[in-house]
Amino acid sequence: MRAHLEATLIACEVFENGICSLLSALVPVDGQEAWAALPPNLRLWTDDARLLLRELPDASVDRLFLLFPDPWPKARHAKRRFVHPENLALLARVMKPGAEWRIASDDPTYQAWVREVMAGQTLFRGGEPATVRPDGWPPTRYEAKALRAGRQPLYWSFFRV
Numbered sequence: 722m723r724a725h726l727e728a729t730l731i732a733c734e735v736f737e738n739g740i741c742s743l744l745s746a747l748v749p750v751d752g753q754e755a756w757a758a759l760p761p762n763l764r765l766w767t768d769d770a771r772l773l774l775r776e777l778p779d780a781s782v783d784r785l786f787l788l789f790p791d792p793w794p795k796a797r798h799a800k801r802r803f804v805h806p807e808n809l810a811l812l813a814r815v816m817k818p819g820a821e822w823r824i825a826s827d828d829p830t831y832q833a834w835v836r837e838v839m840a841g842q843t844l845f846r847g848g849e850p851a852t853v854r855p856d857g858w859p860p861t862r863y864e865a866k867a868l869r870a871g872r873q874p875l876y877w878s879f880f881r882v
């Protein structure tokens with residue numbers, strides 16, 4: 722974040738505790754004015770990311786990260802998965818041509834689901850996922866948990882056509 726001050730980053734998290742953890746990690750505890758300590762290029766969206774996607778202008782996003790989304794492994798909950806045919810047009814509208822959508826998941830059901838959904842669409846191009854986190858991708862807490870538990874994450878890059 723601080724290494725790329727030219728880029729504005731919008732962090733989306735619908736769960737209040739997740740926002741609190743992020744702020745605790747970013748803000749030092751030495752009494753410094755909290756907001757002054759935040760990276761100037763960071764924005765927080767403390768609601769459903771899909772609502773933000775509806776608000777953003779057309780072709781305004783260069784890169785989108787979906788790292789270890791909730792897998793909703795039961796078939797009857799498939800509609801809640803973020804990678805979903807109904808969300809693709811929403812994502813595609815806000816992404817610039819050639820913009821990258823990074824997806825990582827350690828859940829085998831979700832991995833198969835990403836393959837299936839992305840094979841059945843024409844808005845994004847992309848190939849086989851990497852099995853090792855590519856350079857430049859941030860590590861995450863869920864990734865660390867998955868690796869400790871012996872699960873194999875997959876890392877996809879899709880590009881807006």
Ligand SMILES: C[S@@+](CC[C@H](N)C(=O)[O-])C[C@H]1O[C@@H](n2cnc3c(N)ncnc32)[C@H](O)[C@@H]1O
Binds near residue numbers: 733770771788791864
């Ligand atoms: C499994 S956690 C992964 C968190 C983090 N990316 C990581 O890898 O450590 C998924 C997070 O996505 C959040 N989330 C799920 N659906 C969301 C949505 N529609 N909009 C914003 N956040 C969402 C959940 O609250 C949860 O904190």
